[in-house]
Amino acid sequence: MKTLKKCSIFALLIAASGAAQQQSERSSSPAASANSLPGVRRPDPPRPTGPTPHLADGTLDLSGVWYGGGPTGNIAQGLPKGEKLPLLPSAEKILKSRQSKDDPETNCLPAGVPRMAPYPWRIVQTPTHVFFLYEGNIHSYRQIFMDGRKHPDDPDPTWYGHSIGHYEGDTLVVDTVGFNDKFWFDFAGNPHTEQLHTIERFTRKDLGTLIVQIQIIDPGAYSKPFTVTFTASLRPKEELMEYMCQEGQQDASHLVGFVGIESVIP
Amino acid sequence: MRAKLAMLIAGAGLLVPATPLFAHHSFAAEYDADKPVELKGVITKWEWINPHSRVYLDVKDANGKVTNWNVELLSPNTLTRAGWTRHTLKEGDVITVKGSRAKDGSNIANAKTVILADGKEVFDRSGAGADADSDRRR
Numbered sequence: 453m454k455t456l457k458k459c460s461i462f463a464l465l466i467a468a469s470g471a472a473q474q475q476s477e478r479s480s481s482p483a484a485s486a487n488s489l490p491g492v493r494r495p496d497p498p499r500p501t502g503p504t505p506h507l508a509d510g511t512l513d514l515s516g517v518w519y520g521g522g523p524t525g526n527i528a529q530g531l532p533k534g535e536k537l538p539l540l541p542s543a544e545k546i547l548k549s550r551q552s553k554d555d556p557e558t559n560c561l562p563a564g565v566p567r568m569a570p571y572p573w574r575i576v577q578t579p580t581h582v583f584f585l586y587e588g589n590i591h592s593y594r595q596i597f598m599d600g601r602k603h604p605d606d607p608d609p610t611w612y613g614h615s616i617g618h619y620e621g622d623t624l625v626v627d628t629v630g631f632n633d634k635f636w637f638d639f640a641g642n643p644h645t646e647q648l649h650t651i652e653r654f655t656r657k658d659l660g661t662l663i664v665q666i667q668i669i670d671p672g673a674y675s676k677p678f679t680v681t682f683t684a685s686l687r688p689k690e691e692l693m694e695y696m697c698q699e700g701q702q703d704a705s706h707l708v709g710f711v712g713i714e715s716v717i718p
Numbered sequence: 719m720r721a722k723l724a725m726l727i728a729g730a731g732l733l734v735p736a737t738p739l740f741a742h743h744s745f746a747a748e749y750d751a752d753k754p755v756e757l758k759g760v761i762t763k764w765e766w767i768n769p770h771s772r773v774y775l776d777v778k779d780a781n782g783k784v785t786n787w788n789v790e791l792l793s794p795n796t797l798t799r800a801g802w803t804r805h806t807l808k809e810g811d812v813i814t815v816k817g818s819r820a821k822d823g824s825n826i827a828n829a830k831t832v833i834l835a836d837g838k839e840v841f842d843r844s845g846a847g848a849d850a851d852s853d854r855r856r
Contacts, residue, residue, distance in 0.1 A: 552747035571795065588793075690799075693798065694768075695768045695769070696768055697769045700765060700768055
């Protein structure tokens with residue numbers, strides 16, 4: 453039990469260290485407060501304030517550089533307080549067997565969906581597509597089809613899946629299927645299968661705040677659908693930088709053990 | 719000029735942002751907060767590349783034996799946003815690094831503090847205080 457508690461504190465710390473964007477009301481542990489994190493000398497810049505912007509035709513304007521908006525340390529951080537990930541026994545077994553050295557993200561492979569690396573990302577909108585350009589990790593992109601097409605019947609399993617989207621007021625709704633089962637949801641190693649289906653709702657609450665609500669549907673790994681919520685912040689002064697993870701990666705061979713298995717917010 | 723630059727960097731060091739720490743791997747899986755190291759040595763190599771910049775140091779022990787250490791810092795992107803440039807360190811500089819040693823016992827460390835020969839601190843992730851270290855322990 454003590455070990456579990458330590459794991460949960462640790463998971464919180466890691467998650468908070470990588471994702472201060474996560475909802476502050478869940479950061480009740482002292483370990484997760486901004487001032488107690490290693491490396492923190494000042495809090496993140498305040499979110500810009502102002503009304504939600506719109507394009508000339510009235511469409512929600514999501515363009516800009518954002519920070520956060522997905523799980524980093526443990527996807528369970530985004531659950532409503534007190535809820536637990538509904539892991540099936542098979543998924544629990546995979547989770548417990550995972551070693552940090554095998555985390556694809558550590559090995560410079562994509563974070564997948566909905567995991568976020570602690571680097572900025574940019575939303576680019578066109579009438580037919582929305583692109584998420586990621587600085588890291590990895591230096592890649594997601595494309596969301598906005599032209600009304602449907603998912604293919606039998607998509608090839610990929611890291612970011614096949615995404616189609618539409619607007620509902622000030623929310624971009626993105627439906628994605630066709631994932632591979634290779635990426636982890638977080639440092640903790642929470643798994644999924646190729647049956648994964650995500651429905652993401654990106655709501656621009658105001659100029660600086662993007663609420664990201666993600667429904668995870670994966671009957672191969674979870675006994676029921678669940679929804680996690682994270683918050684991204686606009687970083688108007690940031691530009692994306694090059695980030696070629698493969699160039700200097702030498703950590704994986706020195707990682708020992710696992711990060712943590714606790715999936716309950718204390 | 720050098721002193722001015724160092725002061726600028728020392729000031730900028732305070733701007734290490736709250737979020738981007740271990741971008742692509744966990745701290746605790748690689749380093750042991752219970753194994754603090756203090757390394758003073760000459761820079762033999764300075765790598766300004768992602769996902770982590772690294773400084774290699776020749777460190778002489780009490781018996782005169784020289785060991786080359788591989789010290790991991792944050793990514794160039796994160797350091798740039800904190801005011802560093804690729805010129806902040808250079809080969810031949812004598813620096814002191816305080817940090818944590820790799821769990822697997824290799825001569826690899828993660829820097830918590832970097833101090834130049836003139837005593838200027840250019841990098842500091844220790845501002846979190848003792849709490850962070852104890853919380854990091856498992």
